[in-house]
Amino acid sequence: xxxxxxxxxxxxxxxxxxxxxxxxxxxxxxxxxxxxxxxxxxxxxxxxxxxxxxxxxxxxxxxxxxxxxxxxxxxxxxxxxxxxxxxxxxxxxxxxxxxxxxxxxxxxxxxxxxxxxxxxxxxxxxxxxxxxxxxxxxxxxxxxxxxxxxxxxxxxxxxxxxxxxxxxxxxxxxxxxxxxxxxxxxxxxxxxxxxxxxxxxxxxxxxxxxxxxxxxxxxxxxxxxxxxxxxxxxxxxxxxxxxxxxxxxxxxxxxxxxxxxxxx
Numbered sequence: 001x002x003x004x005x006x007x008x009x010x011x012x013x014x015x016x017x018x019x020x021x022x023x024x025x026x027x028x029x030x031x032x033x034x035x036x037x038x039x040x041x042x043x044x045x046x047x048x049x050x051x052x053x054x055x056x057x058x059x060x061x062x063x064x065x066x067x068x069x070x071x072x073x074x075x076x077x078x079x080x081x082x083x084x085x086x087x088x089x090x091x092x093x094x095x096x097x098x099x100x101x102x103x104x105x106x107x108x109x110x111x112x113x114x115x116x117x118x119x120x121x122x123x124x125x126x127x128x129x130x131x132x133x134x135x136x137x138x139x140x141x142x143x144x145x146x147x148x149x150x151x152x153x154x155x156x157x158x159x160x161x162x163x164x165x166x167x168x169x170x171x172x173x174x175x176x177x178x179x180x181x182x183x184x185x186x187x188x189x190x191x192x193x194x195x196x197x198x199x200x201x202x203x204x205x206x207x208x209x210x211x212x213x214x215x216x217x218x219x220x221x222x223x224x225x226x227x228x229x230x231x232x233x234x235x236x237x238x239x240x241x242x243x244x245x246x247x248x249x250x251x252x253x254x255x256x257x258x259x260x261x262x263x264x
Contacts (some may be wrong), residue, residue, distance in 0.1 A: 002205070012138060013215065016040050020216040024063035024223025028070075029164010029231045029239055031187060032246035033060065033223075035253055044212065051209055053161075054202035058213035061195045064218030067228035068188040073230045079186035081176075085146045085186070086193035088243070089154030093197030096158025102241040112160065113254050118147075119170050124242065130173040130180035131236050137176070145175055150190055158201070163250045165191050166243060180236035180243065190230070217240045 019040030023033030037059060041052040046139040068196060071077060125131065137145060149171045165187050172183035231239055 012224040017219045020059055020219030021223040024220035025227035027063055028067035028224040028227030030164050030243040031244050034162045050207045054207040055209045055213045056196050057199040059216030061219045063155045063215030063224035064188055064192040066221040067224035068160040069193050070228040071188050072187035081146050082186040082189040085150035086190045087151035088147045089190045089194040090197035092151040092154030092199055093194035094160035096155040097201035100159045109254050109258050116247055116251045133179045135177040135180050158198045180239040184239055
């Protein structure tokens with residue numbers, strides 16, 4: 001079992017800690033912290049992509065768990081929706097992680113970019129969306145739609161990952177009718193489950209770097225706590241602004257990845 005700290009320079013550890021803190025904060029508000037955390041892990045000498053993915057999931061679990069608890073204590077999200085959605089998402093995430101071992105993420109990236117552009121345009125030109133909770137459905141239809149969202153986005157998180165929290169939030173805002181704050185609170189519970197589902201797949205093959213993951217997790221916890229407190233204090237308008245910024249960064253990052261892959 002490797003800790004991931006063998007012969008690693010102090011400057012690299014500091015970089016991982018800073019990235020983990022920032023990723024925890026971003027994840028707590030709107031999701032998308034993997035944009036910062038995963039690239040930092042890939043800079044660790046000798047680390048493989050699978051080890052980086054597994055360690056990234058471990059660090060993220062600490063942050064999402066912390067922010068989920070903070071949201072629960074202060075915003076009181078509806079667990080009747082969040083918990084079943086999280087369980088379905090866990091199964092989807094495990095399935096996505098299994099497929100990730102055989103199917104390259106580059107196959108899906110162009111589709112994800114189109115979806116993100118559509119999400120950004122919709123959110124930017126509909127400023128009233130997500131300001132208040134106005135549920136679209138009730139009863140079985142509400143829970144069925146929530147379960148479908150959890151399954152699909154959980155699968156995406158296990159397969160690719162970046163922007164999972166953002167996709168969860170916009171899906172709950174547009175398809176279920178939650179406010180940005182209400183959706184963000186539930187997204188943390190679901191995202192915690194998707195991280196766990198993917199990690200369950202990675203654990204048996206020894207990909208996880210425990211020492212590095214614990215350091216990353218500690219930084220993620222602090223960022224997650226501060227980010228969730230700020231989101232709760234400032235409300236849906238603040239979350240909407242950060243959401244648009246993160247979605248824009250996701251579009252640039254994935255577009256750059258495709259460009260680099262095509263010129264190789």
